[in-house]
Amino acid sequence: MNPWMLYLVWPLIKFLIAFVIVQVIVAAMNWIERRVLGLIQARLGPNRVGPWGLLQIVADPIKFLLKEDIVPSSAEKIAYFLGPMLPLVPAFIVFCLIPFGPPPTFAVTHTNVGLLLILALTSTGVYGIILGGWASNNKYSLMGGLRSAAQMVSYEVPFGLSIVGVLMLCGSLDLVHIINYQAHHVWNVFPQLIAAFIFFVSMNAENNRTPFDLPEAESELVAGYHTEYSAMKFAFFMLAEYSAMLVNCCLMVSLFLGGWTLAIGGYGLTTATLKSMGFMGGLLGTVIFVVKVMTFMMIYIWFRATFPRFRFDQLMDLGWKWMIPLALINIFVTGIVVLAAPEMIINGSVVPVGETILAVAGAATVALTLFLIMKPRAHAPKVIHASRVSEA
Amino acid sequence: MFDVHEMEVNFGPQHPSTHGVLRVILKIDGERIIEAKPIIGYLHRGTEKLFEHMSYPQCIPHTDRMDYVASATNNLGFVETVEKLMGITGQIPKRAQLMRVVLSELQRMSSHLLWLATHAIDIGAMTPFFYCFREREQILDLFEEYCGARLTLNCMRIGGMPDDVTPQWIDDVERFNEKFDAAIDEYESLLTNNRIWKRRTVGIGVISPEEAIDWGITGPPLRGSGVEWDLRKAMPYECYPELEFDVPIGKNGDTYDRYLVRMEEMRQSRRIIHQALPMLRATTPGDIKAKISRVIRPPEGEVYHSIESPKGELGYYIVSDGKSQMAYRCHVRPPSFVNLQALPAMAKGHLVSDLVALIGTIDIVLGEVDR
Numbered sequence: 140m141n142p143w144m145l146y147l148v149w150p151l152i153k154f155l156i157a158f159v160i161v162q163v164i165v166a167a168m169n170w171i172e173r174r175v176l177g178l179i180q181a182r183l184g185p186n187r188v189g190p191w192g193l194l195q196i197v198a199d200p201i202k203f204l205l206k207e208d209i210v211p212s213s214a215e216k217i218a219y220f221l222g223p224m225l226p227l228v229p230a231f232i233v234f235c236l237i238p239f240g241p242p243p244t245f246a247v248t249h250t251n252v253g254l255l256l257i258l259a260l261t262s263t264g265v266y267g268i269i270l271g272g273w274a275s276n277n278k279y280s281l282m283g284g285l286r287s288a289a290q291m292v293s294y295e296v297p298f299g300l301s302i303v304g305v306l307m308l309c310g311s312l313d314l315v316h317i318i319n320y321q322a323h324h325v326w327n328v329f330p331q332l333i334a335a336f337i338f339f340v341s342m343n344a345e346n347n348r349t350p351f352d353l354p355e356a357e358s359e360l361v362a363g364y365h366t367e368y369s370a371m372k373f374a375f376f377m378l379a380e381y382s383a384m385l386v387n388c389c390l391m392v393s394l395f396l397g398g399w400t401l402a403i404g405g406y407g408l409t410t411a412t413l414k415s416m417g418f419m420g421g422l423l424g425t426v427i428f429v430v431k432v433m434t435f436m437m438i439y440i441w442f443r444a445t446f447p448r449f450r451f452d453q454l455m456d457l458g459w460k461w462m463i464p465l466a467l468i469n470i471f472v473t474g475i476v477v478l479a480a481p482e483m484i485i486n487g488s489v490v491p492v493g494e495t496i497l498a499v500a501g502a503a504t505v506a507l508t509l510f511l512i513m514k515p516r517a518h519a520p521k522v523i524h525a526s527r528v529s530e531a
Numbered sequence: 532m533f534d535v536h537e538m539e540v541n542f543g544p545q546h547p548s549t550h551g552v553l554r555v556i557l558k559i560d561g562e563r564i565i566e567a568k569p570i571i572g573y574l575h576r577g578t579e580k581l582f583e584h585m586s587y588p589q590c591i592p593h594t595d596r597m598d599y600v601a602s603a604t605n606n607l608g609f610v611e612t613v614e615k616l617m618g619i620t621g622q623i624p625k626r627a628q629l630m631r632v633v634l635s636e637l638q639r640m641s642s643h644l645l646w647l648a649t650h651a652i653d654i655g656a657m658t659p660f661f662y663c664f665r666e667r668e669q670i671l672d673l674f675e676e677y678c679g680a681r682l683t684l685n686c687m688r689i690g691g692m693p694d695d696v697t698p699q700w701i702d703d704v705e706r707f708n709e710k711f712d713a714a715i716d717e718y719e720s721l722l723t724n725n726r727i728w729k730r731r732t733v734g735i736g737v738i739s740p741e742e743a744i745d746w747g748i749t750g751p752p753l754r755g756s757g758v759e760w761d762l763r764k765a766m767p768y769e770c771y772p773e774l775e776f777d778v779p780i781g782k783n784g785d786t787y788d789r790y791l792v793r794m795e796e797m798r799q800s801r802r803i804i805h806q807a808l809p810m811l812r813a814t815t816p817g818d819i820k821a822k823i824s825r826v827i828r829p830p831e832g833e834v835y836h837s838i839e840s841p842k843g844e845l846g847y848y849i850v851s852d853g854k855s856q857m858a859y860r861c862h863v864r865p866p867s868f869v870n871l872q873a874l875p876a877m878a879k880g881h882l883v884s885d886l887v888a889l890i891g892t893i894d895i896v897l898g899e900v901d902r
Binding site: 449 | 538728885
């Protein structure tokens with residue numbers, strides 16, 4: 140193929156397709172979130188515009204576009220304008236690096252340092268929030284900006300550390316390689332259960348989602364860093380936030396849940412099987428990927444409906460005193476187990492013993508947790524009262 | 532080297548979690564509160580002065596608008612005070628007394644539900660808000676069924692009640708009442724043992740029993756500190772002595788204990804209604820008014836009478852000159868106003884996030900604070 144086609148035109152077309160699809164998903168997420176929240180909270184959610192309120196996805200952007208764009212007179216103009224743009228750009232670029240299906244067709248680009256690039260790009264998102272919060276010249280915005288700066292810097296560390304265990308197992312920064320590795324071994328969530336947990340908690344914190352939604356805590360900071368933003372500028376913040384959520388869910392699925400594959404130990408829908416099915420196989424892989432991603436988006440929403448908000452110092456405690464040591468221990472244990480028990484050949488096939496031990500331990504923990512959660516209770520959890528009832 | 536200075540933040544009166552128009556001027560060092568100064572008066576309507584220019588029955592709708600989320604108890608306090616001034620407290624028919632008890636306990640539930648809803652959403656838990664409102668709506672429907680109004684009930688008269696209740700209404704109340712315990716269980720399953728909820732409330736805004744008494748705090752905040760003082764028991768009114776209920780008290784005097792106390796109070800209110808309804812059915816329908824003259828003209832004198840409103844001791848002080856149909860002076864002792872005094876002491880040293888929890892736990896209604 141013509142190198143121009145191969146390296147410029149074709150990726151650009153794919154990027155545009157990915158961009159549009161991602162935007163639709165982001166907009167749809169907004170509707171889904173409100174409907175699901177409504178379902179949980181004994182109310183309806185948006186149901187007026189179009190069938191089941193589906194056109195809300197269109198109505199919201201129209202409203203954002205048509206609303207008056209208010210710029211506070213005391214704002215730092217340049218920084219104020221830059222604020223909403225900065226988080227949006229990396230949030231979109233990152234989608235070029237995520238393989239939604241078997242490459243090369245279903246990924247925009249394929250680099251062998253994809254993971255590193257994604258981490259580098261997503262961590263720049265916080266600049267926009269700080270800048271926006273500061274430039275608004277509003278005390279609540281400033282506090283929101285500062286909170287998010289501290290929070291994102293703190294949780295970037297466990298976020299990065301939790302990936303190290305995966306890298307040690309798979310030996311690559313290439314997401315495609317990591318996904319294929321999982322298809323031929325086992326989903327990383329089992330041998331790297333602690334890492335997956337830390338990754339999930341940190342990604343909640345990174346995205347300012349409940350219970351870590353302190354930067355925009357409505358009841359404390361009015362609207363946090365975007366208090367002074369209206370119309371499309373506010374929509375940019377929203378878009379960036381939801382895009383970042385989507386990116387993190389994609390990463391979670393790629394790193395810990397086998398991406399577009401549905402296989403264990405090389406059996407099932409591996410990349411090779413999907414590729415042998417041609418374009419439809421690739422499409423099937425993408426669907427599997429999207430379903431997995433949506434599951435995590437649903438967990439985001441579920442969390443939002445369930446949890447109260449942490450206080451700022453408690454959030455820092457959790458990050459520095461629990462998440463980071465836990466991530467370090469995980470790296471240590473993974474290292475020891477993988478090194479101490481290297482591969483063995485059983486019945487002619489190579490079996491990584493250390494990884495198997497970790498995977499069995501992880502799977503046992505998952506099973507036990509599920510058992511404890513699902514165990515039918517005789518009646519609703521009886522609440523223990525600290526207060527005593529004085530006798531009449 | 533570093534220019535360290537505290538920031539002054541104007542918290543309210545337009546702020547999502549000040550429960551109306553409370554304004555707090557905060558001096559903060561980072562997120563830590565150095566000083567919190569509540570500023571009130573944004574909802575001042577001169578209700579006390581208005582009372583001096585209206586006949587006693589005309590005052591009752593104005594009492595609705597003080598604690599606008601608990602208007603039945605406001606009515607109750609006012610009519611009881613006037614009855615005491617006229618010396619007809621003993622003449623109120625049993626049926627009217629029971630109706631008053633049922634209405635005020637329903638009102639206590641609805642007020643506590645609103646408190647829980649807003650308190651939870653202040654701390655970031657979104658879902659209890661909707662669950663609480665689901666039940667509160669049903670209580671408001673019951674009010675509507677009785678008197679046509681949902682918030683400003685105007686549902687009591689000096690010497691009795693304006694209208695009789697129907698057997699249908701009693702059945703409706705019973706139906707709601709029997710389901711209510713399960714609803715409280717549902718809220719508690721979301722919050723009581725939730726670790727984040729506990730971290731946000733345990734040890735926050737501790738008031739010792741001595742401090743609480745010194746500040747004049749009443750109601751759930753006082754009982755949360757472990758002082759057993761409920762006017763329904765301590766200075767009984769209406770037919771509360773005939774009804775069996777417990778007074779829940781806390782141990783530590785923190786936000787969590789006040790939360791537990793209010794939750795238990797809702798269960799106790801349910802218990803009271805559960806006992807009162809059969810008694811109400813047993814009384815003669817229609818016997819809801821004492822035989823008093825149409826023109827209310829209390830004899831010369833002054834009286835202070837207080838009841839246990841959902842938020843604490845709601846007291847009315849009325850002076851009558853014996854000649855006019857209007858009060859010479861009517862002073863209201865609103866529980867929110869007195870309880871709010873403790874906010875600066877409670878907030879000092881805590882974080883900004885705790886302030887919203889504290890405003891929630893005091894359970895203020897600005898209509899009552901400012902009058």
